[in-house]
Amino acid sequence: MPSGEAAIPHSPATLKLDGYLPYRLSVASNAVSRLIARAYEDRFGLTIPQWRLIAVLAEDGPLTQHAIGSRTVMDKVTVSRATQGLVKRSLVQRAPHDVDGRSHRLALSKAGARLYKEVAPVALEYEARLLQEFEPAAVAGLKQLLLHLERIAAELAAGDGAAASAP
């Protein structure tokens, strides 16, 4: 990490909670998550982890739980529990993994695929409403920024003073 000199300060020298990024981010994310969680729960009986799992199976086809976890940034415990709920409702099918006896191959069932087709437009509609006042370019920029933040936060967390330069 390049040492010392404070480059262009992006933040005022004095802290203002209202303009503090981690705060703004957390508050916005909570508000959105809460809205979405309620919608999925009320309309489809799905938790957010379950929804993510369905979405990723619909997009990428059959996956192991491990793959789902890394693909969707969810803990293995979270994935395990989401899976159990979905299997119980027969929205997801589990087959043994042919080459690895510890693992399973998860796939959407017919019913799961049908449900996905119902949920996806609702999901898109919520997103559209949330973003309706913004320029498409601004939205694209926001998403890029979020991805970037995520990466940097992970880097800082990994080597918070330690490994940062060496690959």
Place this chain on the structure above:
Amino acid sequence: MPSGEAAIPHSPATLKLDGYLPYRLSVASNAVSRLIARAYEDRFGLTIPQWRLIAVLAEDGPLTQHAIGSRTVMDKVTVSRATQGLVKRSLVQRAPHDVDGRSHRLALSKAGARLYKEVAPVALEYEARLLQEFEPAAVAGLKQLLLHLERIAAELAAGDGAAASAP
């Protein structure tokens, strides 16, 4: 809410989880919160609610718990617990509210103010690191967008089909 016609779609007609705003937002926010939470906990023994409480008392001076809650978008239970912890460590002082017997006036103690002066630069440094690769304008835009999202999410949550037009 204006009816029907789908204006300019900000989102593709097909859902891609990776580009789905609520997902990106949640993942980014979790990554940042986790980083920050660990930092505050390790270095200062503060939880995020406690940190928010200190920050807002430092900025705005004495407040009731209720005021802190609405100012920082925290549940009254969260504020209550954060307060208890801080009072126990004598970082915050509680005085009866002169006009309202149910309420209290919370203020930073000397020690609390000192701690704030230690934490604030660390907080700013984390923010600066998270944002170091971005243009100041992009950062300002992001914060605006987050505020906006928060407001819209709250509106949608309040009247999710119900009251939306009538004031």
Place this chain on the structure above:
DNA sequence: GAGATATAGTTTCATTTGAAACTATATCTC
């Protein structure tokens, strides 16, 4: 091929969270 070590997934447990019930005080209506 027999340990040793790693990985997929589950279970257990302790912590966090927030809704709902509760207590105490204010305010409003008659």
Place this chain on the structure above:
DNA sequence: GAGATATAGTTTCAAATGAAACTATATCTC
């Protein structure tokens, strides 16, 4: 000013979360 109703803050309880221990299977090393 006596209920009725609202509000500040706490406590209680149930659900969500994720770290750590655990089980079962793979892989690696000799």
